Amino acid sequence: MHENGDPCLAHALSSAANCADLHQHGDIAPRASRRGLFRAAGLLGAGALVSGATTATPAVASAGRHDPDGPRFTLVVMPDTQYLFDEDRGDSRPLDASLRWILDHSGDENIVFLSHLGDLTQNGLATEFAAIGKAFTVLDRAGAAYSVLAGNHDIASNTTDQRGDSPYLRTFGPGRFARSKSYAGAGPDGYNSAHIFTGGGRPWLVLALDWRPSAAGLAWAQSVIDKHPALPVIVTTHELAFADDGGQAHLSDFGRQLWDDFIARNDQVFLTLNGHFWPPGRTVLKNDAGHDVHVHITNYQDRYYGGGAMIRLYRFDLARRCVDVETISPYFQGLPAAKRNELAELEVELTGDANRFSLDLDFPARFAGFAPVKPRDPRPASKVLIPGTLAYWRLDDPAAVKDLSGNGNDLVTASLAGTAPLTRSDEHHPDQPAHASLRFTGGRNKGSYLSTKDGAPLNKLTLDRGYTIEAFLKLPADFTDGHAWCGVVTRADTGADAGKTGDDPAEPSATLNLSSGAELQWAVFPRNQNRIATNWSHLLPLDRWWHVAVVNDGTHTVMYVDGCPVLRNPSTPAVGLANAGKPWLLGAYQYANVVEQTFYGWLGDVRIVGRALRPDQFLTS
Structure with a gap:
C-alpha cells in the first residue's frame, strides 16, 4: 500500500513515485423453420x-x-x-x-x-x-x-x-x-x-x-x-x-x-x-x-x-x-x-x-429500499379505446372474455380433448393496461384457446386501409421446440379458403406465431399477393413479458417489439388480409382448418385497431 x-x-x-511514505493499513439455437417456405421469408x-x-x-x-x-x-x-x-x-x-x-x-x-x-x-x-x-x-x-x-x-x-x-x-x-x-x-x-x-x-x-x-x-x-x-x-x-x-x-x-x-x-x-x-x-x-x-x-x-x-x-x-x-x-x-x-x-x-x-x-x-419504482396503475378500458378500435380483449376471466370495444367480438373458450382449462393470473407486463393475464398450458394437439364466435363483425373485415394488432405475452423458461408455432393470434381460415394458391395454401390466412427459438413471426396472405408475406423478430429471451405490435399502413407491414421496429420487415407491398369470414383464434394455431398447436405461456391484453398506429399510441404508452 x-x-x-x-x-x-x-x-x-x-x-515512478517510489519516495512516498509506506503506511500501515487497517482492517481491511439456430431457428427451427416452420415449414420450408418460411426459411427464406425484416453534463x-x-x-x-x-x-x-x-x-x-x-x-x-x-x-x-x-x-x-x-x-x-x-x-x-x-x-x-x-x-x-x-x-x-x-x-x-x-x-x-x-x-x-x-x-x-x-x-x-x-x-x-x-x-x-x-x-x-x-x-x-x-x-x-x-x-x-x-x-x-x-x-x-x-x-x-x-x-x-x-x-x-x-x-x-x-x-x-x-x-x-x-x-x-x-x-x-x-x-x-x-x-x-x-x-x-x-x-x-x-x-x-x-x-x-x-x-x-x-x-x-x-x-x-x-x-x-x-x-x-x-x-x-x-x-x-x-x-x-x-x-x-x-x-x-x-x-x-x-x-x-x-x-x-x-x-x-x-x-x-x-x-x-x-x-x-x-x-x-x-x-x-x-x-x-x-x-x-x-x-x-x-x-x-x-x-x-x-x-x-x-x-x-x-x-x-x-x-x-x-x-x-x-x-x-x-x-x-x-x-x-x-x-x-x-x-x-x-x-x-x-x-x-x-x-x-x-x-x-x-x-x-x-x-x-x-x-x-x-x-x-x-435503489428499491429508498426510491422504489412505483408500479404503473391499471388503466380503464375507456383510456385505450382509441378511434378505430375494432376489438379489445382483457384476458382476465377465462369464463367470459368480452370485447370491450363494444363491437360484439366476444371470445369463447375452446379446448382440445383431455386438456386443462385456461386459468387467470395476476402476472402482467408493467405497461399493460389490465393487471392480469390468462395462463395457457398448451402444446401439440392439446390445450385450450379462445375464439370469436361465428358471425362476429371482426371475422369478415379485410382491413385494406391498414391495421394494428397488439398483444402482451410471456413465455415460460421451459419453452421448448415442442411448443413451436403456438399461435398468439391466428385466423381460422386458410389461404385456400381465401382463394390463395401460392406457397402453402393450407397455412392460416394470417397468424402471429412463435418459432421454436421464440422468434415472433407474422405470416399473412395479403389481398394483393398470392403468397405469404412474413415479418420476423429476434429471438425473445424467455421468462419475461413482451409487447408486440404488427402495424400495416395499407401498403407495408412493420413489426414492433416493446415499441422497437425489428429488422426483418418486408418491403414488398402488402394490402389487407385475405380471409373467408371465419373466426379469429387467440392462443392457437391451425393448419388445414385443424387446430394442432395451442399457446404455452401467458397472454395479456390484445387489441386490434383498423388503422396504423404510431408507437406512442400503443397500449404501452
Missing part, C-alpha cells in the same frame, strides 16, 4: 438547496450537447494531480488536456459530472492553488458540473474540516461554486460540499467529503442525505480504501471509521471513490441494510509524469443495468505518436481488471 504522505522530491517528471444536473450552506438557485444548466434524460451517461473521476502542481516543478498541460477533453466530449460521452478526489497540489501553497484554480476556470466558463475536495497535501494534514481558512478554501470553497447549477451547498466549514447532477432522467447526489471530516462535518453530510431521501448517493473522499497488488481493496483505519460512522448507515450510498493510495483496486462491501456498496480506489500519481492527469470514465448504462469503467490519459492520447516517448506510450490507456472493468448494477433493485 502506497500513499502520498510527506512532501518528497518526486514530481511530475518522475516515472449537467439540477441543484438543490441545503440548509446551512452557501447555495446556488437550483436549475437545469446547459454546457454542452449532453442529454440528462438519456439512459447512458458518464461520470468522470480524476484522482491526485499533486505532482503537476509542485512549486516550480510541475506542468499544468496534462490537466488542461483532461479538462478540455471533458468539455469536448460532453456530447458524445454524455458527460454529466466530474469528481476530483483531492490532493490537487503537492504542498498546499497559495501559488500552487493559483495555478490549478486558473486551470479549472475552463469548466467554470463552460458551466460544467464538478466537485473537488481537500486531500492531505492540500491542507495541514493533521487537521479536520474545522481548520478554518486555507489557500484551498479560498480557491475551491463555496464562493467558487455559487453560480454552479449542480452545486447543492457546503457545510459551515466550507470543506464538505454536496452536488446534484441529472443522469438517466433522475437526480444523483455527490458528497465531496474532506480529508478528515469531523463529527460536525458528518452531521452536515447526514442532513443532506436526510433532505434528499430518494436520491442515490456517491461518496467521494481522499482516503477510504487501499488496494493490494492483486487489486483487492480494503478499508484503511480511517476508512473503517468513516464506513462505520456514516457510509454503512446510509443505504442510499451505493458507490464510494477515493484516491490517496496506490495501486488502484476495488471491492464490494455490505452495508447495514445488507446491500452492496462498491468501494473504489483510483490513483495514478506513481506513474510516469505524475499520472498525466489520468481520468477514469464511469459510463452508467441504465438500460443494460451496468457501469462500464475505462481509464485514459487525454494528454498522452492527444500527443502525436511521433512525439510520445516510450513511457508515454504506456500511459495512453490503462487496462487490466483494476482499470478497465464493468459492474453489474441492477439500479431499480439496488
Whole structure:
C-alpha cells in the first residue's frame, strides 16, 4: 500500500513515485423453420438547496450537447494531480488536456459530472492553488458540473474540516461554486460540499467529503442525505480504501471509521471513490441494510509524469443495468505518436481488471429500499379505446372474455380433448393496461384457446386501409421446440379458403406465431399477393413479458417489439388480409382448418385497431 504522505522530491517528471511514505493499513439455437417456405421469408444536473450552506438557485444548466434524460451517461473521476502542481516543478498541460477533453466530449460521452478526489497540489501553497484554480476556470466558463475536495497535501494534514481558512478554501470553497447549477451547498466549514447532477432522467447526489471530516462535518453530510431521501448517493473522499497488488481493496483505519460512522448507515450510498493510495483496486462491501456498496480506489500519481492527469470514465448504462469503467490519459492520447516517448506510450490507456472493468448494477433493485419504482396503475378500458378500435380483449376471466370495444367480438373458450382449462393470473407486463393475464398450458394437439364466435363483425373485415394488432405475452423458461408455432393470434381460415394458391395454401390466412427459438413471426396472405408475406423478430429471451405490435399502413407491414421496429420487415407491398369470414383464434394455431398447436405461456391484453398506429399510441404508452 502506497500513499502520498510527506512532501518528497518526486514530481511530475518522475516515472515512478517510489519516495512516498509506506503506511500501515487497517482492517481491511439456430431457428427451427416452420415449414420450408418460411426459411427464406425484416453534463449537467439540477441543484438543490441545503440548509446551512452557501447555495446556488437550483436549475437545469446547459454546457454542452449532453442529454440528462438519456439512459447512458458518464461520470468522470480524476484522482491526485499533486505532482503537476509542485512549486516550480510541475506542468499544468496534462490537466488542461483532461479538462478540455471533458468539455469536448460532453456530447458524445454524455458527460454529466466530474469528481476530483483531492490532493490537487503537492504542498498546499497559495501559488500552487493559483495555478490549478486558473486551470479549472475552463469548466467554470463552460458551466460544467464538478466537485473537488481537500486531500492531505492540500491542507495541514493533521487537521479536520474545522481548520478554518486555507489557500484551498479560498480557491475551491463555496464562493467558487455559487453560480454552479449542480452545486447543492457546503457545510459551515466550507470543506464538505454536496452536488446534484441529472443522469438517466433522475437526480444523483455527490458528497465531496474532506480529508478528515469531523463529527460536525458528518452531521452536515447526514442532513443532506436526510433532505434528499430518494436520491442515490456517491461518496467521494481522499482516503477510504487501499488496494493490494492483486487489486483487492480494503478499508484503511480511517476508512473503517468513516464506513462505520456514516457510509454503512446510509443505504442510499451505493458507490464510494477515493484516491490517496496506490495501486488502484476495488471491492464490494455490505452495508447495514445488507446491500452492496462498491468501494473504489483510483490513483495514478506513481506513474510516469505524475499520472498525466489520468481520468477514469464511469459510463452508467441504465438500460443494460451496468457501469462500464475505462481509464485514459487525454494528454498522452492527444500527443502525436511521433512525439510520445516510450513511457508515454504506456500511459495512453490503462487496462487490466483494476482499470478497465464493468459492474453489474441492477439500479431499480439496488435503489428499491429508498426510491422504489412505483408500479404503473391499471388503466380503464375507456383510456385505450382509441378511434378505430375494432376489438379489445382483457384476458382476465377465462369464463367470459368480452370485447370491450363494444363491437360484439366476444371470445369463447375452446379446448382440445383431455386438456386443462385456461386459468387467470395476476402476472402482467408493467405497461399493460389490465393487471392480469390468462395462463395457457398448451402444446401439440392439446390445450385450450379462445375464439370469436361465428358471425362476429371482426371475422369478415379485410382491413385494406391498414391495421394494428397488439398483444402482451410471456413465455415460460421451459419453452421448448415442442411448443413451436403456438399461435398468439391466428385466423381460422386458410389461404385456400381465401382463394390463395401460392406457397402453402393450407397455412392460416394470417397468424402471429412463435418459432421454436421464440422468434415472433407474422405470416399473412395479403389481398394483393398470392403468397405469404412474413415479418420476423429476434429471438425473445424467455421468462419475461413482451409487447408486440404488427402495424400495416395499407401498403407495408412493420413489426414492433416493446415499441422497437425489428429488422426483418418486408418491403414488398402488402394490402389487407385475405380471409373467408371465419373466426379469429387467440392462443392457437391451425393448419388445414385443424387446430394442432395451442399457446404455452401467458397472454395479456390484445387489441386490434383498423388503422396504423404510431408507437406512442400503443397500449404501452
